[in-house]
Amino acid sequence: MCYVRTGPRVLDYTFHTEEHKCKKDALLGRIKHSPDKSWKLIRPRPTKTQYVGPYYICKEVAVGKECLYPGHCTFAYCQEEIDVWTLERKGFISRELLFDPYGPNSNIRLSVPKILQEHRGIFMFLCGVCFDHKPRIISKTNKDHPSYCSHPVTEHVFEDHKCMVHVLKEITVRYSKIRPLILHCQLDLCRHEVRYGCVREDECFYAHSLIELKVWMMQHELGITHQSIVQEAKQFWNTTASLQGVQLSNTQRRFGPPNLKMIFVCGQCWRNGQMSEADKNKKYCSAKARHTWAKDRRVVLVSSHERKKWTTVRALPTKKPIPSQFEICIHVTSGKKCQYFGNCTFAHSVEERDLWTYMKENNIPDMDQLHEQWLQSQKPGWGDETSDNSVRENGKQIHMPTDYAEEVAGNHCWLCGKNCNSEKQWQQHITSEKHKDRVFNSEDDQNCWQYRFPTGTFKVCERFLKDTCTEDDHCKLAHGEQELKEWTERREFLLMKLAKAKKDHLIAPNDNDFGKYSFLLKDIK
Template sequence: MLCKELLNSGVVGLCKYGEMCTFAFNQLEVEVWTEEKSGALDRGRLFGPRAPGGPPGARVAQLLQEHNGSFLFLCERCYDGKPRITSQRSRDDGVSCSNPDARHDFNTNRCLVYVTGPGGSVGYRKVRALAPEHCMELCRHAARYGCQLEDDCLFAHSPLELKTWALQRTSGITPEEIVASSVKYHGERELDTKRTNPLSPRGWTKEGRVLLVMSPERHKWVQVRQLPSAKNYPFQYDICGQIQRSGKCNYTGNCTFAHSEEEKELWTYMKNNGLRDVQQIYEVWLSVARLGKQTADAPPPPPAAAAADNKNIVMPTDYAEPTSGFYCRLCGRQSNSERQWQHHIATEKHKDRVFSAEGEELSLSWSHRFPGLHFALCPRLDSGCAEGVCCDSAHSPEELQEWLQRRDFLRRRLAQAREELLILPDDADFGKFNFLLQD
């Protein structure tokens, strides 16, 4: 819509709000904004590098470059809960989510999520499943107060969701392929960084390598030394007596006794299978791991890999605790316990974020002062108000109108925060925002 202030100014062609005006200044701007709203035009790419063609994976890589993040799957029931909880697939059974209080079936409840900000505050942006009835436009309610329809809304709730929908609709790529492309992209970037960065971690050398193993019974990482060389290997290995007595071996040379149960089992496995180096153990584990990933019905490992009393030896890279905890979308902070969560949402910094909309993709800008205590025109306005900007009343009809809009906006944000349990139920102290509670 064209700006009425601009149209009424005649030949001057100026709007008193200038660049802060939210209306178009000419018909061309109306058309450009319409194309941007529908997602057909991205001004950030007009003068940038040409959009990659070819497979959809290249377009996923461009999305990752533009928004500096990654795609993954989270449990949708935990993510949509109040308060929001971010839980991935459980490492224990591979079927349920990692939320210990719920254990939802992950395959039937997963949702596509875009994660940003790995270096500091973390941001999660849900990308809803694309349906034929979805419209390729941004939701105007989500941009201002938050959409009350939530997942039932037919419009995109963020520019990222709109771009992802457009990618899916034009290329037919599935959420699984999007996540796979994201993993591949970041893996290639990490490899390129190690190749080109002189300060990257040192390479894998024979002298500097260390093998760590963990048994499911003890749940503790233990270093395993090289197999002691000998002309005649013993029938079995024994635990070092000093380790059993004091937990420390004082032998100055290379002790030929095992320093842990894990080391004893692995040495026995290496001796029985003709392996003389821990690098060979690592390669055996890699081959078994790759075989398990290539097919869901992977054949059982060879007899050599099933030795050592059927003990499962896992590697450090095979163990990572999935993210699970209360997530504050306003501050980008993860809380690992309910006590930590309640402490966070009671802080002044968090309360300011509730009202400020700082850091959100779609936020508002205001032209006038922060609202005062009196939502009315100043009675001393005609004669000149001595208090100036410190006056608690509005100094123009436009300022009063914006104050009313701003109060309505802040009240809606407070109501939404209470609904999402981002505010303690009995909390009524909001500092300079206490006027919101007044009629």
């Protein structure tokens, strides 16, 4: 009723502000300080595919045309949608929690399985004293003395100091502390923590992560304890593992798409119509000519159950972003020869499309890695290994509790998700360029700013005001009061991040070399 369609196109809507009994079932957004004041509809984020790259605007909508797949399009219709989807995927906002979750029509019913299905990872107990140490130390129970933590020097009584954490293992390992729910806790996210870190730390009454907020809401509703949450999480993953194990044993475990046979042969022999595999040592092909078995000289052949004919598959297209699904080349489907052979990013056969899809869904970027994994699959017992270790859901690997092996207690950098097992390794890490860049810069900050990165000279350019500045983006001075204001805000924001990193001992005390961020340490008036 607020947001009414005024035309046939996907963006033809108008926002009406007349008071009525609002259902609040549509999410709208608009970019701050933008000349375009119209409110845009933010559709639910597409989750059918496991796409992890940046979101893009639908190419038809971008040029003012009508979307070819309205209702099914997985591309964004506006920049507002891109920004919100990105934040939703990172867990910084949850559209269910944007309105009062405990209002008269509350329908949020959280449980441990529900939280873990959405956020993955596991709940476990760690030593709270070590976790709160600066820098952070990750220590579980001591194997030899289970009543103590595994800190190599100061062993703390584990039961007295344990804290519950949510652990998510992806490219790096991220630990989120879940504090006990107390009377003063506010069921909302702390706006400071999600940007540069809350100075109040555990004294803050607001949730410091979306997962902590959801656990608090669940506890508020069910009265469940941390001990029960950890036990339920273990049961959930054990059940998931056994169910997945049954599914894997029922479907014959094999490498590659289920409808294709796959083989690697010598490219030189194949050009002559001969299929020659590698010899026992994988150095030469098995033909009399003994061609070198190198990655640029072998080709992958696939054969489908329907056609029973060996077909060559070209390398996966390197075009970014990889499409959500591969299509067959229009020239090939019409029975003609492709005009762009060798560079065509469309599949030249059904078999090629199926293998490319399999590689994309299983994160196999090139033929070299496909060959490596194919070789592994030829070894005896490979199927049994995969049933235990590679449990997948929708093509994505799930980490079971057994995957979170006991790690040596050492310093943990929460910025980079890296564990260091010695003081020397820790010093090397916190003085590295990559780590220092993470202190100031994260991709989550990119959408917060409208203007250029500060130059270090916090003054308005007089020539710009007179419309005579010729340096454009190379000018060291601010182009207008709005840019200067944002530069000042950005400097304060970066100083907050630096202060938080120093407080957590993620910066060496005498380290003042921060490259393009060094201007922060100068006394600028």
